[in-house]
Amino acid sequence: MLMDSAASNYNSVRYSALACNFECEEDTIENKMTETEGKRYTVSSQLRIKPTSEDDYMEYTCQAKHKALQPDRPMQTKVQLSVLYPPGEPHIEGFTAGEVLRRGQNVELICRSRGGNPPAQLIWYKNDVQVRMAYRTTDRLSENVYSFVAEEGDNKARLRCEANNIMISAPLKTEITLSVLFAPTQVTISGASEARTGDVVSLQCQTAPSNPPAEIKWSVSGHHVKNTTSRTIENPDGGWITISNISVPVEANKRSLVVICHGLNMQLTENVIATHTVNVLRKYMQP
Numbered sequence: 001m002l003m004d005s006a007a008s009n010y011n012s013v014r015y016s017a018l019a020c021n022f023e024c025e026e027d028t029i030e031n032k033m034t035e036t037e038g039k040r041y042t043v044s045s046q047l048r049i050k051p052t053s054e055d056d057y058m059e060y061t062c063q064a065k066h067k068a069l070q071p072d073r074p075m076q077t078k079v080q081l082s083v084l085y086p087p088g089e090p091h092i093e094g095f096t097a098g099e100v101l102r103r104g105q106n107v108e109l110i111c112r113s114r115g116g117n118p119p120a121q122l123i124w125y126k127n128d129v130q131v132r133m134a135y136r137t138t139d140r141l142s143e144n145v146y147s148f149v150a151e152e153g154d155n156k157a158r159l160r161c162e163a164n165n166i167m168i169s170a171p172l173k174t175e176i177t178l179s180v181l182f183a184p185t186q187v188t189i190s191g192a193s194e195a196r197t198g199d200v201v202s203l204q205c206q207t208a209p210s211n212p213p214a215e216i217k218w219s220v221s222g223h224h225v226k227n228t229t230s231r232t233i234e235n236p237d238g239g240w241i242t243i244s245n246i247s248v249p250v251e252a253n254k255r256s257l258v259v260i261c262h263g264l265n266m267q268l269t270e271n272v273i274a275t276h277t278v279n280v281l282r283k284y285m286q287p
């Protein structure tokens with residue numbers, strides 16, 4: 001700040017800052033007074049600081065006091081600093097490590113990054129594909145809310161939130177991996193639909209993908225089939241497929257066999273069934 005005055009009336013020019021520490025080595029104040037024509041003087045004060053993120057929004061005031069001015073009304077001017085600095089590390093709320101979701105569950109994940117000037121730009125990615133970039137800022141807090149309904153395809157999905165601004169060369173990242181439980185949507189029975197008395201009918205039941213793997217239970221003509229075996233294979237798109245085979249003898253005096261396959265996800269207690277009928281061909285004697 002510059003001030004002209006008579007030399008005999010010169011008092012002082014000084015800087016002040018709200019909540020700012022001038023004791024640190026990086027901050028210096030240099031005052032200078034030069035004489036101009038007519039025995040008038042120009043007084044200048046130069047403040048040198050090394051700003052940090054804590055100086056963002058800091059207001060500095062330069063005051064000039066003079067005997068010709070009222071003591072409680074010095075001349076002054078103010079300036080507010082805007083300090084550019086990197087954002088804080090992003091973090092995700094609404095999900096904890098090891099948490100398990102269920103198919104059909106409404107999920108809301110919030111990515112937040114505090115600090116940074118300009119405020120952080122936050123972007124959500126799912127399996128490296130951008131899914132949401134709309135974010136909002138309040139003061140120096142950035143927030144991006146990603147809402148979705150959990151589906152079986154979200155099992156093992158990688159969700160990543162990135163924070164970026166002009167003060168960093170590469171975005172800051174945080175990532176979670178989802179675990180979604182889901183029961184099979186159906187079971188399918190394959191095998192012969194006709195047989196003769198004395199035949200042994202081979203049938204196979206296969207579930208749609210399930211997480212965890214579904215169990216298969218059989219019943220034939222109302223009787224539970226014991227000691228069955230099954231195997232599971234991992235589905236490339238997520239979950240496991242369960243397959244079970246049984247062999248059913250066709251007894252005499254049976255007109256049909258009604259076979260039921262149950263696919264049960266024990267952790268979700270959800271059950272799907274399929275029914276298959278084997279018609280028994282009867283032999284007719286020639287008259």
